[in-house]
Amino acid sequence: MLERLSYYFSFPLVRYALIVGLLVALCSSLLGVTLVLKRFSFIGDGLSHVAFGAMSVATVVDVTVKRVASGDNAFARWLTDIIEKTNSMVIVLPVTLLAAILLLRTGQNTKIKGDAALAMISVGSLAAGYMLINMFSASANVSGDVCSTLFGSTSILTLTLSEVWLSVGLAAVVIAIFLIFYKQIFAVTFDESFAQATGVKANGYNLLIAVITSLIVVLAMNLVGSLLISALIIFPALSAMRLFKSFRGVILCSAVVSVICAGSGLIASILFSTPVGSTIVTADMAVFLLFTILSKLLRRN
């Protein structure tokens, strides 16, 4: 088995996948604790659907531009080249960011309450995204495309070097923000009114949290696909909360759990050729079950 693993790891694509996968798992688990505690876990879910919609738009734009530039002149070649080089993240990231900000605004005082607004946006973008792909996609295998966007399937194993660097950069930003504002994030998560009274701009930090969440959603789309992203965000946090009693303990445990699950899930999926996303999420679920049983046992003693 080890031989097979080392054989697989001789491919750069597999190494890229592992690097990006672990980073994404680390980021999502760090923020997951805050999101779960602030009752924001639904935001991750909603955003991932928005990201799916944006992804479809990106695909359609891609196809359309290619069609427009079908001639054999210099301009057409230049345009095709640009499209090939730019990542779909150029469209997905800003759209998801915008949705995050909008959702947070609607969470406060509006006529449509937070959860309803979220359901509306997420289901709406899911439907619109599927429709767009169906209508305009040039690909022969539309359901395969959709399936790979929703469940990730193989996209983590087809990352280019520039995508890896982009992911590493985004992950570094998320981790840095989390470390620098750890105190404030704790204060805002635990008690918004107190934080505000001591001069912390609570709404600003809520916005920051939403922005980081959308970054993570976009990053995680490659790893587990857009439907499974919230599993990556909430499971490690919930598992850690079963056993640990301090905020720091919960965060550290959640990070460790998430990284281990992502790593073992990735390797297992390569060895047994199972879908990456669902293998990782299954590992997360198993740990959650284990921790729940453990906490029951510990409480009894």
Added chain:
Amino acid sequence: MAEQLICRNVTLGYEGIPVTEGLDLTVSSGDYLCILGENGSGKSTLVKALLGLIPAMEGEIIRAGEISGGVGYLPQQTVVQKDFPASVREIVRSGCLKKAGMRPFYNKQEKALAEENMARLGISNLARRCYRELSGGQQQRVLLARALCATSKILLLDEPVTGLDPKAQADLYELIADLNRSGITMIMVSHDVSAVRYASHILHIGSKEQLFFGTREDYLASSLGRSFLITETGQADSLPETPPPPEPEEKTISTKTAAAAAAGLGLAAVGTGAAIYKYVKRGERNA
């Protein structure tokens, strides 16, 4: 007695619509101000204004230099906190948030301050415990310790005893009174009448306007204070240093109280009457 907080003819509200008008009050250092008012009378708006979260629409709120660094705040508990996995020490330390500024971690002085305040409120032994496993009274002590980390000058308490059992309520009131005696100014929002007993000043706001501001003695003597206390408890709150209401006690008090009082020494002496009332009240608490 230095004045710490002055409101002059302040109007508060949201988006141009006034909630409370004509607030005039002065809080000096060492005062214990109790803010009374029915639901919807603008107590929470006033709290926000005193914390500096919303500006006054009219009039001015003047803060003395020593409290410009912030007011220690004990907010009402939220649902989020009920099952929050955080140790007591982490929560108390978060009171030093403003002192630490943009520094990513707390330094030695701030950590020492947190330990000191935990000791002061008798929760040092809970430092490593998880907040969600504590009793309601212990949780309030943790939040008080956190507020003390933010300031040692003035505390603003928003309905601190809500949801506590009577014993824990009494303990918390005593604790707050102790802190007040050690020189910390207290501003407490409450709709619980027993809060009045400990206060030095009372602010009573009705819908849209200020009904009373002054010392507790004046309040108890005023017809407003008397009617408020009677409607809330079914009888006037007898305090050792103020004469209890004259005779009609037997008509307003509950049968339980009456029976206990009759079984006791009788209602002859005013002082004894008050003592019995207190005794009975304690009995009810323990029941």
